Amino acid sequence: MTAKRTPGASSSRKVLQLLLAFSERRPEATVAELAALAGTPIATTYRYVALLKELQLLEEGRAGYYHVTSQVMPLARAAQVANDLARLARPVMEEAARELRETVLLFQQFGDAAVCAERAECDQAMRFTFQPGHSVPLGVSSAGKMLLAGLPEPERSRRLSAVVARRGSSLRDELKRAELNRYAVSWGEVDEGVWSCSVPVRAPGQRPTVLTVAGPAARIGDEAKRTAIVVLQSHAQRIQDAYTQFVL
Numbered sequence: 001m002t003a004k005r006t007p008g009a010s011s012s013r014k015v016l017q018l019l020l021a022f023s024e025r026r027p028e029a030t031v032a033e034l035a036a037l038a039g040t041p042i043a044t045t046y047r048y049v050a051l052l053k054e055l056q057l058l059e060e061g062r063a064g065y066y067h068v069t070s071q072v073m074p075l076a077r078a079a080q081v082a083n084d085l086a087r088l089a090r091p092v093m094e095e096a097a098r099e100l101r102e103t104v105l106l107f108q109q110f111g112d113a114a115v116c117a118e119r120a121e122c123d124q125a126m127r128f129t130f131q132p133g134h135s136v137p138l139g140v141s142s143a144g145k146m147l148l149a150g151l152p153e154p155e156r157s158r159r160l161s162a163v164v165a166r167r168g169s170s171l172r173d174e175l176k177r178a179e180l181n182r183y184a185v186s187w188g189e190v191d192e193g194v195w196s197c198s199v200p201v202r203a204p205g206q207r208p209t210v211l212t213v214a215g216p217a218a219r220i221g222d223e224a225k226r227t228a229i230v231v232l233q234s235h236a237q238r239i240q241d242a243y244t245q246f247v248l
Helices: 010-020 031-038 042-054 070-082 084-100 141-149 155-167 170-181 222-247
Strands: 058-060 066-068 103-110 113-120 135-137 184-187 194-201 209-216
Touching (some): 010 042, 042 058, 084 103, 084 113, 103 141, 135 141, 141 184, 141 209, 155 170, 170 184, 209 222
Antiparallel strands (some): 103 209, 184 194
16 A cells, blocks of 8 residues: 655654654654654755654653653554554454464564564463564564565565665565465564564555464474464454445
8 A cells, every 4th residue: 555645845854753653662863863764955944843842752861862752652542543454453352362372463564564463462471572563574574574575566676676686685585475374474573583474464455464373483393383374364364254244
């Protein structure tokens, strides 16, 4: 799902890019770092930061470093409440987490990223701690690979060249297998020692979505991995059916 660029909104786009530059992996940044990320001059970036400070969306912490404020938290909650697919998927995900005894997540594609939209925890003391809102680049992790593999042409080709340049040409074969088998796996790509598997969730009118299970590779043997794939595909179908009934 590719959004069209809105004409005459270049400055507004840059301001929002600055705000979206912050994440769990980048909780704070200097003006120089933000300028480099947004591709704007330092002086212009200072004006954008001043505007975000005026709106109480950014504030300065340690000298020269800025971070988002709690003012943005209602936006995150509103996004979760408004996401019908994630809301319908939640009870199915909880059942899958109990059955597999591992964390189950729902990822959706936003541009070049796979973003966690929902999560159901397992009852294990040691479990995967990926929170809603956390993201990984397309092509990274089972979720990023399955989402990239499932994109329609020519969008997949357009995004794939840059990903292959970073990840290597072997990724093309992984994506072909993921598209053919309807699942993708990864081991230690995001967090060391973590195995994950993702399957597509086909929901008409929704952005590309995958259902994922993740947990410590040390306790997920070969048989458990095969079981996880079958269970995920079954629960993905249930989510698809629930969403189809919802929109009819």
